[in-house]
Amino acid sequence: DGGITQSPKYLFRKEGQNVTLSCEQNLNHDAMYWYRQDPGQGLRLIYYSQIVNDFQKGDIAEGYSVSREKKESFPLTVTSAQKNPTAFYLCASSIEHTNTEAFFGQGTRLTVV
Amino acid sequence: AQTVTQSQPEMSVQEAETVTLSCTYDTSESNYYLFWYKQPPSRQMILVIRQEAYKQQNATENRFSVNFQKAAKSFSLKISDSQLGDTAMYFCAFMNYGNKLVFGAGTILRVKS
Numbered sequence: 349d350g351g352i353t354q355s356p357k358y359l360f361r362k363e364g365q366n367v368t369l370s371c372e373q374n375l376n377h378d379a380m381y382w383y384r385q386d387p388g389q390g391l392r393l394i395y396y397s398q399i400v401n402d403f404q405k406g407d408i409a410e411g412y413s414v415s416r417e418k419k420e421s422f423p424l425t426v427t428s429a430q431k432n433p434t435a436f437y438l439c440a441s442s443i444e445h446t447n448t449e450a451f452f453g454q455g456t457r458l459t460v461v
Numbered sequence: 462a463q464t465v466t467q468s469q470p471e472m473s474v475q476e477a478e479t480v481t482l483s484c485t486y487d488t489s490e491s492n493y494y495l496f497w498y499k500q501p502p503s504r505q506m507i508l509v510i511r512q513e514a515y516k517q518q519n520a521t522e523n524r525f526s527v528n529f530q531k532a533a534k535s536f537s538l539k540i541s542d543s544q545l546g547d548t549a550m551y552f553c554a555f556m557n558y559g560n561k562l563v564f565g566a567g568t569i570l571r572v573k574s
Binding site: 378379381383388389390391392393396398404406407436438440442444449450452454455 | 462504505506552556560561562563565567
């Protein structure tokens with residue numbers, strides 16, 4: 349079955365450590381996205397990528413980094429520079445330049461202690 | 462930069478009645494896409510309805526319809542014959558032709574029996 353997979357579902361890390369969240373899709377989508385969702389809040393765009401080896405900052409990119417070495421994969425690293433990393437992170441993908449819906453993963457809940 | 466504003470943090474409606482959720486957006490672009498997504502307690506993002514900005518006709522999907530006013534930059538969602546399963550967080554979203562997909566802060570909708 350085609351879809352978008354985020355792992356792990358829950359992640360705990362100590363303050364000051366970098367952590368990488370995984371996002372893989374087998375939908376052959378060109379565009380991929382990372383969002384952060386805080387309790388009761390909307391989705392805020394961290395980074396997005398339209399094509400392999402290219403990505404753009406979203407509205408809250410500070411303290412995060414991404415790579416897009418393969419079409420299927422768009423990992424997100426939460427660095428120690430991110431002041432308040434505890435949140436729910438959603439990855440999504442879509443076909444480029446269409447109004448086709450973005451497909452979302454199940455999300456990763458990151459807790460920094 | 463594109464922004465999406467949802468001015469109603471919470472709404473409630475009686476089962477079988479009609480409710481309208483508001484959304485406004487800001488962009489200098491003339492071509493773009495608009496979406497409404499639903500996020501139930503499971504946190505899985507589900508597409509409700511989509512609209513292309515170049516189409517004047519309002520999109521309709523069963524009990525869901527939109528009122529798209531391009532000049533006013535308004536994109537409201539009407540839910541008819543509300544059902545208990547419609548209880549969720551609803552997000553309005555904007556995508557430009559560069560595939561940047563941004564969301565509003567969301568509206569919590571509670572359907573009461």
